[in-house]
Amino acid sequence: MTPEFFSRISRQTRAILATGAVIAATAIPVGAEPMHGIAMYGDxxxxxxxxxxxxxxxxxxxxxxxVFAESGSYDSLNPVIRKGRAPWQLPYMIFETLMGRSYDEPFTLYGLxxxxxxxxxxxxxxxxxxxxxxxxxxxSPVTVEDVxxxxxxxxxxxxxxxAGAWAKVETMEQTGPRSVRFTFNEADRELALLMGMRPILQKAQWDGVDFDESGVDLIPIGSAPYVIDRFETxxxxxxxxxxxxxxxxxxxxRGQANFDEIRFDYYGDGDxxxxxFKAGEASTHRETNEAKWDTQYDFPAVQSGDVVLSDIPHKRPTGINGFVxxxxxxxxxxxxxxxxxxxxFNFEFINQTLNGGTLPRIRxxxxxxxxxxxxxxxxEGRVAELLAPHAGALLPGAMEGYAxxxxxxxxxxxxxxxxxLDLMAQAGWTVQDGVMANAxxxxxxxxxxxxxxxxxxxQIIDIYASALGRLGISxxxxxxxxAQYTERTKAFDFDMAPYIRGLSLSPGNEQKLYWGAALADEPGSRNWMGVKSPAIDAMIDAMLEAPDQEGFRAATKALDRVLTSGRYVIPIWYNNVSHIAHVKELRFPDHIPMYGDWLGFQPEVWWWEE
Structure with missing residues (x-):
């Protein structure tokens, strides 16, 4: 969950999520001492x-x-303000934070x-x-005053x-020559981590300067390994x-920031x-189109071995993408x-038609x-124990398995x-004179x-509608x-609609907004399917209350089973591999982080080797 998440929701929603955070806080083990790192759950x-x-x-x-080839442009070098268009990489390249995130763990920070x-x-x-x-x-030293x-x-x-996380800070105080403490005004276990992830700027640089003014006249000073060398807006x-x-x-x-130079060149559009990149003007290119990766990456530099095609797997949750x-x-x-x-919904046929059958289905x-x-x-195990009290109300598949x-x-x-046809008949619907109808x-x-x-x-729905015709459904x-789409979906004024919910490796209180019963009838909530399930609410609470990673994972897996067996969404596909084409001199480690090709991967852990 992120601070921006809280800035978009209603007062009622905030109260409900805060209640969940209070529940979660009761499970924190006693004892506090300085640590080298901090995890969302466990150690x-x-x-x-x-x-x-x-x-x-x-x-x-x-x-x-x-060398990266980028689409678009920029007109500012200040990436932490609202105004202007700054290169999106700048916050990560020139500023550092108090703690650094390890993308080989769900949500853990280590000292920076x-x-x-x-x-x-x-x-x-x-x-x-x-x-x-x-x-x-x-x-110059980085001081508590700068922080x-x-x-x-x-x-x-x-x-x-x-702004979202800052609004939850009750007090900020210096507690020692090099120490600063943040005390929060509401219970939210994620805040302790979020406070370690803000860019630290040099206060003296901004004395007498309008901080929120955009432009390229002032080059921000940070503490990161890289500084801005040359640019042309x-x-x-x-x-x-x-x-x-x-x-x-x-x-x-150690092992990061290996390049002497990182260059971004800006072009008109993706094509x-x-x-x-094909002309050798860039040394790396990330491809997001599966069909294009399969058919358009056989140009001469690839054939000669001067350009390498690398598939980078990841273990990020698929989330849900389909039709709710x-x-x-x-x-x-x-x-x-x-x-x-x-x-x-003939997934295999639709996937073959639109993707060449290459993308796996969200299960x-x-x-x-x-x-x-x-x-x-x-x-099994703890997952089954969490579900057992709700067994009588669970839909088929939640306990015994669902495919x-x-x-x-x-x-x-x-x-x-x-x-x-058989399922529709069980529900009271049969084909009568070529039309699916009730009694x-x-x-x-x-x-x-x-x-x-x-x-x-x-494209998907056109194929699907044809299949529904075989059931007598038009x-x-x-x-x-x-604008109309947003208005209607906020009011739940639809029967079926495309639905995407991205999920992270550190899900939290936002799960109540996605599928909690308390918000199912609140216009604007993200519970589009309108589910009201005591089992779902209980699994979310168990997830928030989990004292360790093992309990957290079990509760999330139990939630996953209830959601999936609810049959609320017709799922489509996801991509579990990122595709990066790059010159042969660019290398990356054999061990791919859990998040794969994500923040902290390229260029951070890559290097140049002849």
Whole structure:
């Protein structure tokens, strides 16, 4: 969960989520002492005497350069304010934070500018102690005064993304020559981590300067390994490694910041960026189009071996992406109807038609991660224990296992259509004179709401509507502009609609907003399916109350089982691999972090080697 999340929700929603945070806080073990790191649940994976992060090569050579081709432009070098367009990489490249995140763990921070972190047993406050050797790029020390000024300024004058967490700080005080403490005004165990993740700026640089003014006349001073070297607004930006970087021996930084130079060149659009890479103007390119990766990366530099094609797997949750059914509507109140809709959705044929059959299907909400349930097999151990009190109310599959139907890949999908007809009959719907209808002869129909610019969704639905026709169902497909789409979905004025919920490896109170019963009828909530399930609410509470990583994972897996077996969404696909084409001299470690190609990966842990 992020501070921006709280800035977008209602007062009632805040109160409900705060209640969940209070519940969570009661499970924090007693005892507080300075630590080398802090985890959202349980203890950090690495010991206090760790020498480097597991996802780096601590012996990576220093030198060389990496060149990125970027679409778009920029007109500002201040990335922490609302105004202007600054290169999105700048906050991570020129500023440092008190703690650094390890992307090989769900949500754990280790000391960077801070040598230690200490928090109350209930995490009502957190205290950081700065490293004595921490320095800005101009050689001046990083002080508590810089830290306090940065937090207050960012929280009140900076980009809105910093305001949410700052609003929860009751007091900020210096507690020692190099220590600062934040005390919170509400219970939220995540705040202790969020407070370690704010960029630290040099206060003296901004004396007499309008902080929120955008532009390129003032180059921000940070403490990170890189400084801005040369630039031409909108055309290129060059960062060079500071030879006097203070933190080269900090364990968290070993094996990182290996390039002498990082260059960003700016082009008009994505197609031009790709052509620039093919022409040798850039040394790396990230491809997000699966079909393009399979068909357009056979150009001469690839054939000669000068360009390498690397697939980077990840273990991030899939989240849920597909078409949600609104259970507030009579058509979808019966789980057997929702299951029939899933059987009629010919995933294999649609995937082959649109993606060449290359993308895997989402099997559950936390699929592809350590939080995902072994959904196709019976619940066991702690997961089964958590679900047992609700067994009588759970839908089939939650306890014994649930598998999405798989077709033979042909367009007719005979088995799927037959199963759908049987399920509809069980729910009181049969085909009468070619039309699906109930005993009273009333036809079964529903509206699928789409946004006009959702091209892929429309392609999917056109194929799906044809399949529904074999069931005697003729859905109404309505495409509206984005404003109308937002208005209607906020009011739950739809029967079926495209639905995407990204989920992280550190889910928290936001789960109540996504599928908690208390918010199911609140307009604007993200519980589009309208589910009201005591089991879901109990699993969220168990997740928030978990005292350790093992309990947290069990509760999340139990939640995953209840959500998936609820048949609320017709899931489509996800991509569990990132694709990066790069010159052969660019290398990365063998150990891929849990988050894969994500923040902290390229260029941070890459290096140049002839």
């Amino acid at each position: 950090p994976a690495l010991p206090a005497d760790f020498t480097h992060l597991p996802q780096v090569n601590p012996d990576a050579p220093k030198g060389g350069r990496i 500018l801070a040598e230690s972190v200490e928090t109350a047993p209930d995490r009502s406050w957190v205290e950081f102690t700065l490293r004595e050797e921490a320095r800005f790029s101009d050689g 306090m000024w940065s937090y207050e300024t960012l929280g009140t004058e900076g980009h809105p993304r910093y 909108g055309r290129y930006l060059i960062l060079k490694r500071n030879p006097d970087y203070w933190g080269r021996d900090v364990p968290y930084m 031009v960026v790709f052509e620039a 059914m609104n259970t507030r509507r009579d058509q979808f109140a019966d789980w057997r109807v929702r299951e029939a809709m899933i059987h009629a 559950s909400y936390f699929d592809n991660s350590v939080l995902g349930a072994d959904i196709e097999n019976p619940a 999405l139907p798989a077709s033979d890949g042909t367009e007719r999908n005979r088995a799927g259509i037959a199963a759908a 009273a002869g009333e036809p079964f129909t529903f509206e699928i709401l789409l946004s006009q610019n959702a091209t892929e969704s429309r 859905p109404t497909i309505t495409a509206v502009d984005s």
